[in-house]
Amino acid sequence: MVPTLSIDELSVSFAHRTGTLGAVDGVSLRIAPAECLGVVGESGSGKTQLFLAVMGLAGNARVRGSIRFEDKELLGATARSANRVRGSKLTMIFQDPMTSLTPHLTIGTQLAEVLVCHQGLSWREGRDVAGRMLERVRIPEPRRRLSQYPHELSGGMRQRVMLAMSLLCEPALVIADEPTTALDVTIQAQIIELLRAMRGEAGTALALVSHDLAVVAGLADRILVMYAGRIVENAAAGELFRQPRHPYTAELLKCVPSLSGPRLARLPTLAGQPPQPGDALQACRFAPRCPRAADRCRIERPALMGTSTSQVACHFPL
């Protein structure tokens, strides 16, 4: 079976006055058709840059490696050919639905435009399809919304519009980058429910990128943990939570406050700060914060090892 998305040895770096700063450092991953892949990591771990590169939105960053969508190479392809899939078969939604929508165009125009550009529909047909899509993402009074502007909708409603927009051309893969982070917990639950339904109905693959392990836990089949630009663990979701193998994953899980279990006098913490881009590249980048670090970790960087369903980049995994 051809994976929906295959990324090989992808690096994203930025030119800086002090040299080159790497945001993503040799990442390889596969997303199978209809699979939900969770990608978790803290801010600065490179998870967003990775997927911006997939969408061709990495700006002036230097992107190297390979990104294949349904076996077609996107990196180095002409903009014309790459943009045939980007925005239609391969789409992305972002954290902030307000800044992702254009404030001076109606919802209907913004949605119909996707269909006019990608599928050659007329504006009238486009609006019809858009109205039906708003209904599918359970927006009340969908016809009326078409003539409203983004500021007239609530945050949760705007994120539904973004989701509707991403689904218009029946994509094979939707990338959702922190789709619920800006939303209240009750609205977050609705959007998670909607993403779940979307996978069930249309068989769309989903890459769910988030710093919030609990949000990812509810949806993902498989989870990648990123730290300082690299994948440090790749495991089935249930397995990752039951038995994390990378010390970073284990420490991170301990830090997530829980609604059940005993109340603690002090919260568990992870000492230290995440590394800055450009810090020692020869060592394991988690070593300075790692409770298990040994001499070897400070000289030799561990490679991601294991089978395709269970990988860890650690000299001394749990």
Added chain:
Amino acid sequence: MNKPLLQVRNLRVDFGRQAALRDVSFELFPGETVALVGESGSGKSTLARAILRLQPARGSVEFMGLDLLESPAPLMRAQRRNLQIVFQDPLASLDPRMSAGDAIAEPLQIFEPQLNATERRQRVASMLERVGLSAALVNRYPHEFSGGQCQRIGIARATVLHPKLLICDEAVSSLDVSIQGQIINLLLDLQRDLGMTMLFISHNLAVVRQLSHRVMVMYLGKLVEIAPSDSLFAAPVHPYTRALLAAVPQIPPVAAAAPLSEGSLSADSITAGCAFRDRCPYALPLCASSDPPLTELPAGRWVACHRSHETLNPLS
């Protein structure tokens, strides 16, 4: 029982026709941590601003025997050393042109002008160390620090005068989970050492559970439930509190209850009745006509719901 440190009565804030706070009354006792939770737009930050008189309000806010809303400006200013706040955005709440040292020294210059420069430098240095930063960083500027470090500076600035009340308005919400715990532990340590009372505003219920003695739940400008933390999390009474708790994603995932619908009532459309009724799975005809007052139940609990005395079925 102790005398309350802060007593808020019938606090009301209007933005035009829209009521941002509707008759909010509560007390904070010395040394306790009380969390204020609710969705965005519920009025949590407005309440903080009203207490600090950064926002015109009606009603009364009694703090250490003084009505803050009525007291003349010089008296209020003198009281500000006892009332401090830490904001959500650690970088935006620091002046980019002030070094970490200057930011922490400023409250001392204003409220303790008798200190000479050396004494002030010592206080700043020990405060920096106290919040877990090296005193060698005193001349660095905000942009040279990470988000977590900026929040430590904000906390140092807010606590250097040993305030009686510290309001934390989403103080850890923008931080990564690994840093969040460090900052919360720091706040708990400072609270214990300085004997501060804390009003901890947050939308993260799991964090709130860990650190608060009592929890207040706000919905569209009104307090709908106040309860000791343990009993609130074990057995929430108000349907809104129940729905909030049910919506929190957990590890491992639990079978989700049907998520709460998005409400159609807004603060300016509430004329009569309970503001939560359009989202409430337990609403009765009565709820449309009469707004339930916040009523005392046993064990230090207050709930504003017509059905608070019933045993309601769990949300399905």
